[in-house]
Amino acid sequence: MPPFEQNYWLTTVEMPRPPAEPLPAAVDVAVIGAGFTGLSAARALARRGAKVAVLEAHTVGWGASSRNGGMVLTGLKLGVNKLITMYGRERTERMYAASLASIDCVERIVREEKIDCDFVRCGHLEVACKQKHFAGFARQAEVIAREFNHELRIVPRNELQDEIGSAIYYGGMVDEVSAALNPARYVAGLATAAMNAGAQIFEKTRVVDLARAARQGTPGWQVTTARGPLWARDIFVGTSGYTTKATFGLQKKIIPIGSYIIATEILSEAQARELSPRNRMIYDSKNYIHYYRLTPDRRMLFGGRAAFFPETENSVRRSAEILRREMIEVYPQLRDAKIEYVWGGTLDFAFDIMPHAGQMDGIYFALGYAGHGVAMATYQGAKMAELIAGEEPDNPFVDIPFPGTPLGLYKGKPWFLPLAGAWYKFLDWVG
Ligand SMILES: Cc1cc2nc3c(=O)[nH]c(=O)nc-3n(C[C@H](O)[C@H](O)[C@H](O)COP(=O)(O)OP(=O)(O)OC[C@H]3O[C@@H](n4cnc5c(N)ncnc54)[C@H](O)[C@@H]3O)c2cc1C
Numbered sequence: 001m002p003p004f005e006q007n008y009w010l011t012t013v014e015m016p017r018p019p020a021e022p023l024p025a026a027v028d029v030a031v032i033g034a035g036f037t038g039l040s041a042a043r044a045l046a047r048r049g050a051k052v053a054v055l056e057a058h059t060v061g062w063g064a065s066s067r068n069g070g071m072v073l074t075g076l077k078l079g080v081n082k083l084i085t086m087y088g089r090e091r092t093e094r095m096y097a098a099s100l101a102s103i104d105c106v107e108r109i110v111r112e113e114k115i116d117c118d119f120v121r122c123g124h125l126e127v128a129c130k131q132k133h134f135a136g137f138a139r140q141a142e143v144i145a146r147e148f149n150h151e152l153r154i155v156p157r158n159e160l161q162d163e164i165g166s167a168i169y170y171g172g173m174v175d176e177v178s179a180a181l182n183p184a185r186y187v188a189g190l191a192t193a194a195m196n197a198g199a200q201i202f203e204k205t206r207v208v209d210l211a212r213a214a215r216q217g218t219p220g221w222q223v224t225t226a227r228g229p230l231w232a233r234d235i236f237v238g239t240s241g242y243t244t245k246a247t248f249g250l251q252k253k254i255i256p257i258g259s260y261i262i263a264t265e266i267l268s269e270a271q272a273r274e275l276s277p278r279n280r281m282i283y284d285s286k287n288y289i290h291y292y293r294l295t296p297d298r299r300m301l302f303g304g305r306a307a308f309f310p311e312t313e314n315s316v317r318r319s320a321e322i323l324r325r326e327m328i329e330v331y332p333q334l335r336d337a338k339i340e341y342v343w344g345g346t347l348d349f350a351f352d353i354m355p356h357a358g359q360m361d362g363i364y365f366a367l368g369y370a371g372h373g374v375a376m377a378t379y380q381g382a383k384m385a386e387l388i389a390g391e392e393p394d395n396p397f398v399d400i401p402f403p404g405t406p407l408g409l410y411k412g413k414p415w416f417l418p419l420a421g422a423w424y425k426f427l428d429w430v431g
Pocket of ligand 1: 032033034035036037038055056057058059061062063064065066067068069070071072073205206207208238239240241242243244246259260261291303344345346347348367369370371372373374375376377
């Protein structure tokens, strides 16, 4: 086991260090959070001529954006049948189209900004942990082809060895449109792109309070930060699973959930090819999900919700052991592979497991990506920038109902997570 927590992706990049300048007195837009959401918005706003300050409590990409699996995925966390029940066919079609457009959005930014982040359209593979999950794949693929004109390929069990070197699954479903990237390099590139467009990024600048305040007759916000005050005409919040009480209205609608990843030593070419012959982004069909992929330098990167709570030194250490055991269940071939890295990060789940964007109490926001945020966060940042700039973008996630806890009991401290974890494990056992 690795002696301490280390995020493998961060060993592959030098993060940009924005100059530690004094805060400006006033900006058009204060963006809270320097991850995919905030930086994508900052880039798009600055390109439209807005004066933008990105305020980040830690450093560029410190949150989930540098810690994730780098899977640039089509679709949403919820299946399309459920979405149609919740939102009707027309809005679901727009949501599905947005999920496809979000991959194009990442690809376009990577190309335009020449971000060296190993972006590749390698496709994703979802594997079925039970026979009935596999039957569900076929039903989903049929609806998606018929209603949304998008092809998913069903892979029966006896053909699965062309896709994955594991014998434990009942079949799979491939979407060739999904992609892979190195998230730390991508978020570093987004930060540089935002700064090149004219946005300023302020690290170690935690926002602690927001209060409505007019300036020279213009309505706006007095922003109190750990490094002093500034005024902003508009606020855009991109704080995902790390949302704090500075935006309490959002905090109490988001459940922060820990997710953890291990990475092995570098594998031989033959072994890497055996584990993932087509180099797909892979995840399974459970609630207590596993997701895994090869890194560009041929490590197996294996992630899951090994503990439900957001990351601490203790949960990271325990997760390393749990994930190694689970990885060997999938790939017994990796029994002797050394684990060289382990780290954790925090995901943002809304109570309806949907992304949400729009305005709350006059503040713009986008969050709730539920583990599908690499593409969607980038996309929502860009779309929300258009909205803030006074354009009229189509964004099917704006203004959908945004539920809180049924009884309003949750005040932002997720006391129920152990129960949720046990519940998901139970559902996987019976489901
Ligand atoms: C382990 C892990 C694996 C994942 N794997 C995938 C994957 O393979 N594919 C996928 O699509 N998604 C994945 N995700 C989800 C994805 O990483 C996130 O959805 C995405 O990075 C969210 O980006 P963001 O910019 O909204 O938030 P973040 O990157 O989390 O950034 C939020 C930032 O806000 C800052 N902040 C918070 N409060 C304040 C404040 N008051 N003042 C100033 N700054 C503040 C934080 O310091 C943080 O840097 C994964 C997530 C984790 C944790």
